[in-house]
Amino acid sequence: MFSVEEYKIRMNKTKQKMLEYGMEVLVLSNPSNMCYLTGYDAWSFYVHQVVIVFVDEEEPLWIGRGMDARGAELTTWMSKPNILYYPDDYVQSTIKHPMDFVAAELEYRGKGSRKIGIEMDTFYYTAKSHERLEVGMPEAELKDAGGLVNWVRAYKSEAEISYMRNAAKIVENAMQAAYDKVGVGVRENEVAAAISHAQIYGSDVFGGDYTSMVPMIPTGKYTASPHLNWTDKKYREGDALTIEIAGCYKRYHVPMARTVCIGQIPDYVREAGKVITDGIQETLAIMKPGITAEEVNSAWSRAIARHGYEKNSRIGYSIGMSYPPDWGEHTVSFREGDRTILEPNMTFHLMPGLWFDEFGVAITESVLVTDTGIEKFTSFDQQIYEKPVV
Amino acid sequence: MFSVEEYKIRMNKTKQKMLEYGMEVLVLSNPSNMCYLTGYDAWSFYVHQVVIVFVDEEEPLWIGRGMDARGAELTTWMSKPNILYYPDDYVQSTIKHPMDFVAAELEYRGKGSRKIGIEMDTFYYTAKSHERLEVGMPEAELKDAGGLVNWVRAYKSEAEISYMRNAAKIVENAMQAAYDKVGVGVRENEVAAAISHAQIYGSDVFGGDYTSMVPMIPTGKYTASPHLNWTDKKYREGDALTIEIAGCYKRYHVPMARTVCIGQIPDYVREAGKVITDGIQETLAIMKPGITAEEVNSAWSRAIARHGYEKNSRIGYSIGMSYPPDWGEHTVSFREGDRTILEPNMTFHLMPGLWFDEFGVAITESVLVTDTGIEKFTSFDQQIYEKPVV
Structure with missing residues (x-):
């Protein structure tokens, strides 16, 4: 390879x-x-x-x-x-x-x-x-x-980064396939099938590999249990779901999560989405060589604390090559106490979310540390997606 | 559940x-x-x-x-x-x-x-x-x-067997999807994508679950390395491939393997296929409560020995509920030395194959042990499938 x-x-x-x-x-x-x-x-x-x-x-x-x-x-x-x-x-x-x-x-x-x-x-x-x-x-x-x-x-070569760029294109295609398929009367497993097809199809130029975790697409109250798998229940108007998936090219992964509402997005959900996207922007802005993993976590905590929120699980981890059952590299975690120093050519999945009683919002970005800051692998719209009810 | x-x-x-x-x-x-x-x-x-x-x-x-x-x-x-x-x-x-x-x-x-x-x-x-x-x-x-x-x-309840019957319908649909998709100019990953979609879609009545192993579809000389994964190479006329997949319903698996030639099936391949299907028939005929796992293996060995073949890996194993990375239950193996006695409501994947220098033939059946013999979970045609070149 x-x-x-x-x-x-x-x-x-x-x-x-x-x-x-x-x-x-x-x-x-x-x-x-x-x-x-x-x-x-x-x-x-x-x-x-x-x-x-x-x-x-x-x-x-x-x-x-x-x-x-x-x-x-x-x-x-x-x-x-x-x-x-x-x-x-x-x-x-x-x-x-x-x-x-x-x-x-x-x-x-x-x-x-x-x-x-x-x-x-x-x-x-x-x-x-x-x-x-x-x-x-x-x-x-x-x-x-x-x-x-x-x-x-943990430190990627140029060849590895090019593989991850292919994985990034695949995850964008797969997320779009999920957006296209989801809707009232559609079964959850049909969305998972569409994602899986898009992941393995890849692009017309290169094929996709299997991902180390299956699509995680919990709906409604199940979004608070992010690792439960799909069912064959049909979506109804008002359902909200989080979609956490990856693209994989020759075992290199680029994960991404987004949130979807079927029908109109309630105001409080839209607000939670804005807290997250603002927090992501603030967090990504401080990421550069020399910063520690726990400082990344602190930046996120500060950003959401201003809105009265806190998150008690890690908000990201190192990514790259992997096999089932996990696409994390098991080295760096963005959490308190992790003193790893960011360096160029490290790659991470920044994985923040906010969780409510009835559902959660997850919006994530996979990034490459450059000489001066970071670069996002994908350019997929971060906003909560409102799926029209036809 | x-x-x-x-x-x-x-x-x-x-x-x-x-x-x-x-x-x-x-x-x-x-x-x-x-x-x-x-x-x-x-x-x-x-x-x-x-x-x-x-x-x-x-x-x-x-x-x-x-x-x-x-x-x-x-x-x-x-x-x-x-x-x-x-x-x-x-x-x-x-x-x-x-x-x-x-x-x-x-x-x-x-x-x-x-x-x-x-x-x-x-x-x-x-x-x-x-x-x-x-x-x-x-x-x-x-x-x-x-x-x-x-x-x-290892001993299944009626409820578990009904789950496996659903899994059997799924694997038949998935194999058919592979047959429909494969062909000259199609990429291997596109066949894997079609299989995966069919596995998760399930049927119109019930949805499919993810399988504990990804589709294994080696082509040509790679069929001798059955666990290598797909590439994005395009199939050409004369390619032969083995397809080993499962259907999964709520974590219960029914696996199946078949063999496909793109274009005309060479005579020696057709003959190998006949040795296997005859051997399967002979082996299934002796399976019933009271027989041991090694006797099942012996029946297969005798059947193919008459044609001058031998196989030195186990020819089957217990199946049912499972999680990645394996769909076997890790109890019974059809091989020399395994003295497990077959009993009603045990379920197995009978997994014979023949391997040549340039490719292999695999044809398998998942079965339920009944009070008097066995019952196949699927009724999918065992013959080597000749995909027409258009």
């Missing part, structure tokens, strides 16, 4: 961090980190698989299921001898575990008593995976390398 | 198994198991969340993120005091972990020194989750309850 040179730069940055953290071997289970370093991209993370980086070897190792090894040969920059696989009776067995195979391979290569980084809190590195590595390499010193590669990923 | 009576039956079966395994408390992280026992259904499994069953209490506990607690109130049969949440600064933090909160709550309730089942190898129970529970409850005896609820789920 990227040039071999780019992968080698990524590998070198990873090795630099390994030395910083005191690690000679790094066992990666996070599909985003695996893909970031090797190019391996497949829906195979439902079985155990790893990419292993050695601080003193040029190429990493890929170890996965037999039927996926050929995919690793086809999609990575790695040479065939570095692509290994475990037999199929290791798949979802209560007797054999793929990490037994991984540990044995590391022992065989004389790496079993090294300082080995593992990703303690990543989705697909289970408690059992860890147990099997500990049992299989009793001399190893296993250390948490949770965010190691994630932090390398 | 289901009647409270049905949830209570599920709870009782779970408690029976807990006693069998010697467990007083069961901490569930698998979203399918959480939903199965409580009805909780949301795309919130990208943060840590649990359902906790106490062998001596009627209702379980739900613990998750604050913004998801309201969703738990709306979608479960549980009473509000049993729905707890951790503060938002526990989300993706390197300092605070949601399992610290869970352990403290169990300690507070006097359960901290009990025999506690945890799901060691489930996707969202990370090594860190386990570490935090161990640190937070030093007196507890933590025991692996990996497949406990999964095995309860």
Whole structure:
């Protein structure tokens, strides 16, 4: 997907961090980190698989299921001898575990008593995976390398930014598809279907990838529960809904949320929308290299406090490459206590919202930090959309 | 989603198994198991969340993120005091972990020194989750309850089977949508978009849910790497592709795979297709209560061995409710060594295929075990589909 040179730069940055953290071997289970370093991209993370980086070897190792090894040969920059696989009776067995195979391979290569980084809190590195590595390499010193590669990923290359620009076009198309489809008598799932079609269709020039989260389109009182999925209920006049979706191009995401009223927008909703769009403008205005993540959060808090509002969840996070079930990078969060310093080529989803008893308003922007400030990835109208009732 | 009576039956079966395994408390992280026992259904499994069953209490506990607690109130049969949440600064933090909160709550309730089942190898129970529970409850005896609820789920109720019948209609519609869309000059992602739209649209009577895996539609030599995702390349005359998809209704899946040739089907492909469809017929004919999972595998092996073929990965698995990234139930596998005895109301995806150097043929059936044999969920034509070149 990227040039071999780019992968080698990524590998070198990873090795630099390994030395910083005191690690000679790094066992990666996070599909985003695996893909970031090797190019391996497949829906195979439902079985155990790893990419292993050695601080003193040029190429990493890929170890996965037999039927996926050929995919690793086809999609990575790695040479065939570095692509290994475990037999199929290791798949979802209560007797054999793929990490037994991984540990044995590391022992065989004389790496079993090294300082080995593992990703303690990543989705697909289970408690059992860890147990099997500990049992299989009793001399190893296993250390948490949770965010190691994630932090390398936080700073995007020009090639990555160009992928995100494609993702931005896709999310604009998908939001427009939702606006076009939603209306009185339409079922919620039909809006989700239209969004999904637009996401995967992409544009006439490039195709879309699947997004790491499905469309989240709660209506009415359900907007206060933003992760409930669609139903097959029909929309009625007066319904308000939030639409949180992303565009995805070759695993790079650009998320966006907007709010829709079916029929006339009530005054108090319109006012809430204005508080948010003003707050976004004020917040984006202070974002630039040197500002910390918690200062971004403070700017937002100040802006809405003037109108008597407060928000107690984080208002944004780092974005880029990702696999289900999340499109966040799990590094930076815009919240109190996060002292990360913004730097050029970081990318974020600024995700503010206001929540009432009967519904919520969410309006968000994905942004790139430039040398002097930020640049929005999309130019989609922020206003609450009033869908005419015909 | 289901009647409270049905949830209570599920709870009782779970408690029976807990006693069998010697467990007083069961901490569930698998979203399918959480939903199965409580009805909780949301795309919130990208943060840590649990359902906790106490062998001596009627209702379980739900613990998750604050913004998801309201969703738990709306979608479960549980009473509000049993729905707890951790503060938002526990989300993706390197300092605070949601399992610290869970352990403290169990300690507070006097359960901290009990025999506690945890799901060691489930996707969202990370090594860190386990570490935090161990640190937070030093007196507890933590025991692996990996497949406990999964095995309860293996036997379906009539209500669950009716959900799967809806899923079956959806997968037939989605496969037809793929057949209609595929063709010379069409991009792979456009076929994926058509499938996804059909999956979520469902039928005019009921809406579709998202599937736990995205459409897998490898073409040509990529069919030997079944989990690689679509590209935006255009199909050409002579391309052959396998389409592996599911229909999903309220999290219940019915998967199906078929094979398509664009233009005339080569003779050797047609012959491979016949070997598979004959083999399926022979295998389905022996499936009935009392037969073991490995006998199903043997029947398939015998059938294709007569034509000189062998397959070295499992040829099927248990299906039902599931969440990304897998639609298998992680219990029964049709392979050598699996001694599970088939019983009425078990449901399986029989997943055979043959793989050649330049492409593969996959034709599959989802089935319900009845009192006397099996019943196919779908009646979609098994033959390799020849898409006319216009």
